[in-house]
Each structure stands twice: as C-alpha cells, then as structure tokens.
Amino acid sequence: MDGLDLLKKNWNKEQESDKLSAKDILPMLHKKSSSIVKLLFYISVGELFFWIIVNSIPYFTSDSYKERLDQIYSDNAMIILSVFSYAVIILFIYLLYKSYKSISVTDNARRLMKSIINTRKIIKYYVLYNLIMAGISMIIALYYSFHNDPDAVKLLEEIDGKGMMILIVASTFFTAILIVIIWLFYKLIYGLLLKRLNRNYKELKKLEI
Amino acid sequence: MKNELEQSFVELLEKHQNIIHKVCRLYTNNYHAHNDLFQEITIQLWKAYPKFRGDSKFSTWMYRVGLNTAITLYRKSKRTISTQDFEGVAFKMTSEVYDDTEEQQLKILYKAVHQLNDIEKALVFLYLEDKDYREISETMGISEVNARVKMNRIKNKLRTILNP
Numbered sequence: 458m459d460g461l462d463l464l465k466k467n468w469n470k471e472q473e474s475d476k477l478s479a480k481d482i483l484p485m486l487h488k489k490s491s492s493i494v495k496l497l498f499y500i501s502v503g504e505l506f507f508w509i510i511v512n513s514i515p516y517f518t519s520d521s522y523k524e525r526l527d528q529i530y531s532d533n534a535m536i537i538l539s540v541f542s543y544a545v546i547i548l549f550i551y552l553l554y555k556s557y558k559s560i561s562v563t564d565n566a567r568r569l570m571k572s573i574i575n576t577r578k579i580i581k582y583y584v585l586y587n588l589i590m591a592g593i594s595m596i597i598a599l600y601y602s603f604h605n606d607p608d609a610v611k612l613l614e615e616i617d618g619k620g621m622m623i624l625i626v627a628s629t630f631f632t633a634i635l636i637v638i639i640w641l642f643y644k645l646i647y648g649l650l651l652k653r654l655n656r657n658y659k660e661l662k663k664l665e666i
Numbered sequence: 667m668k669n670e671l672e673q674s675f676v677e678l679l680e681k682h683q684n685i686i687h688k689v690c691r692l693y694t695n696n697y698h699a700h701n702d703l704f705q706e707i708t709i710q711l712w713k714a715y716p717k718f719r720g721d722s723k724f725s726t727w728m729y730r731v732g733l734n735t736a737i738t739l740y741r742k743s744k745r746t747i748s749t750q751d752f753e754g755v756a757f758k759m760t761s762e763v764y765d766d767t768e769e770q771q772l773k774i775l776y777k778a779v780h781q782l783n784d785i786e787k788a789l790v791f792l793y794l795e796d797k798d799y800r801e802i803s804e805t806m807g808i809s810e811v812n813a814r815v816k817m818n819r820i821k822n823k824l825r826t827i828l829n830p
Contacts (some may be wrong), residue, residue, distance in 0.1 A: 458731050460825060461775075465796075467772060469684070471687075477704075478680065486675070562716075562731050563734075563740065565805055567808065568807055
C-alpha cells in the first residue's frame with residue numbers, strides 16, 4: 458500500500474480527545490486574532506503616525522523653529538510643498554486602506570499571500586518616501602543656512618580644505634550609519650514577521666515556472 | 667440577531683470541527699500549538715462568516731480559510747516552544763487499528779509528513795481530503811498540471827523519507 462493511501466484510510470477518524478463542544482467554541486469567537494495581517498496593520502499605523510509626529514514635533518517644541526517655519530510658510534513654494542506632503546500622506550492612507558481591504562482569507566493561497574506582500578510594499582514605499590524627503594529637506598536646509606545664516610557663512614569661510622574634507626567624510630559616515638540602522642530595523646521587524654510567508658510564496662511561485 | 671448568527675456558526679463549526687483538527691494535526695506537533703492554531707482558524711472563520719454566502723459548501727469554505735490561516739496568517743506563539751511532543755497524542759486515533767505494523771507505519775508516515783514544507787502539507791491535506799486536482803489548483807492558486815506534478819513529487823519524497 459502506498460504510504461499516503463494508508464494515511465488516507467485513517468485520515469477521517471475523529472479523535473475523541475480533540476472534540477470540542479459548542480460551549481468551548483463560543484468564547485473563541487471573542488478572542489483576539491494574532492494573525493500577521495493584524496500585526497502588520499498595527500505596525501503600518503504606527504509608522505504612519507511615527508513619521509507624522511517626527512515631522513511635526515519641532516513645530517510644537519521650539520519657538521524659534523516655529524517662528525522660522527512661519528516665516529518660511531509665508532512663502533508660496535512652501536505652502537505648495539506642504540499641501541503636497543499632506544496629499545501624499547492621504548494618498549498613502551487611502552492605498553493602505555484599500556490594500557488591507559483586499560486581503561481576504563477566502564482567496565486562494567497565492568492571491569492571499571500576494572495581497573499581504575503588496576500591503577507591506579505600500580508601507581515600505583511610504584517609509585522610503587519619508588527618508589528621501591528627509592534627505593532632500595536636509596540638503597535644502599543646509600544650502601539655505603550656508604547662504605543666509607551669517608554664523609554658518611562665517612564658519613564656511615574659516616574652514617580650510619582639510620576641514621572641509623573632515624566635514625564631508627563625517628557627515629557621509631553618520632548618514633551611512635543612520636541608513637544601516639534604519640535598514641536593520643526594518644529587516645528585523647518585517648523579516649521576522651513575514652519570513653514564513655515569503656518562503657511559502659516563493660515555494661508557490663516556484664511551482665508556476 | 668448577532669446571537670443568532672453566533673449560534674448558527676457555532677453549530678456548524680461544532681459539526682465540522684474535525685476539518686480544523688486535521689489541519690492542526692498536519693501543521694503543529696504539540697498540544698498547545700494545536701489549540702492555538704485551532705483558535706486562530708476559528709477566529710478567521712468567524713470574521714469571514716458574514717461573507718459566507720452558502721454558494722459553496724460550508725466544509726469547502728472551511729478548507730480554504732483553515733489552510734490559508736495555517737500557511738499564511740498564523741504566527742507561531744511563544745507557547746509552542748514548550749515541546750511536549752505530540753506524537754503520543756496524535757496517534758491515539760489509530761487505536762482502532764489493531765495491526766501493530768500498520769500503526770507503526772502510520773506513526774512513521776505522520777513524522778514524514780511533518781517534515782514537508784507548508785505548501786507541500788497543504789497539497790497533502792487536500793489530497794487526503796479526496797479533492798480533485800481542479801479544486802486543489804483553485805485553492806492554492808496554481809495550475810492543475812503543476813498541482814499534479816507537485817503531488818507526484820511529494821509522493822516520491824515521502825517514499826524516500828520512509829525508505830531511505
């Protein structure tokens with residue numbers, strides 16, 4: 458007898474020790490799910506708020522920063538820029554919502570995995586967008602201060618070639634470290650969370666080749 | 667209204683619970699993990715129940731949700747670390763089989779199936795449930811031909827595990 462046939466023969470036998478009554482099942486309906494989709498959802502919302510808070514904390518804490526921002530925001534370009542960034546956040550929230558809605562446990566296995574991976578991608582792009590924006594605004598801020606801030610201009614004049622080199626190397630070094638830390642952080646969170654899912658998705662895709 | 671829905675769901679689940687137990691038996695190997703997965707599948711079924719239209723059989727619908735939960739959604743909880751081995755418990759159901767060698771073979775077989783990966787286990791599950799390749803391909807999202815090829819490979823793999 459083929460191995461699986463033997464298993465099949467015994468497959469439908471019920472095991473008394475497993476059997477649950479309606480009384481046992483009912484409380485289960487009200488227990489909290491610990492599925493990865495739920496966790497992914499919490500992490501996404503967390504990330505969304507994290508970046509919104511990061512972007513607005515300075516505005517609430519430092520008076521001088523607030524003044525400067527108010528000054529900047531009187532500029533038309535800045536108003537357009539901030540409208541743009543809020544539009545992007547709303548767009549991401551919308552995409553995320555749509556993507557979560559598309560996750561259905563009654564889809565076939567492959568489609569279910571794909572929609573979870575897609576959801577994850579949206580939040581990844583959101584984080585990437587924030588990092589790029591942070592980089593760009595840092596460059597713009599530096600450019601502005603070295604042109605308009607008298608202290609910074611003076612510093613720049615005093616620095617010689619060697620000092621400039623050190624400044625560039627140091628800032629590159631710190632930026633690189635920051636990127637590595639953020640990358641590791643994400644690898645850890647999503648790597649652990651989606652390791653099994655990714656492995657299974659790959660396995661299914663392999664079947665299609 | 668909600669209570670009525672709960673009531674009908676619980677009744678259906680009680681009747682068909684063996685399907686979930688069979689999924690759990692394939693994907694977990696200890697008592698706590700079994701219960702954990704059973705609970706998660708129940709939660710997912712309950713969440714999806716309002717959308718269950720009855721155009722497919724309740725049991726067919728359960729296969730899908732059960733397998734999807736086991737393969738994709740379920741996160742092994744920390745409790746599963748306690749490795750009170752399931753072997754003894756899982757094979758009590760063979761107590762009706764008086765043939766010693768058959769029982770022994772069955773034990774080895776279960777052990778071998780546990781060594782397969784998640785996708786392979788899903789295919790084995792559907793095969794054991796007597797599903798045809800059309801349904802297997804629809805449940806997994808792969809083509810019928812590939813489901814058939816893969817199933818043959820799994821059979822061979824099991825054969826090698828059983829007779830190294």
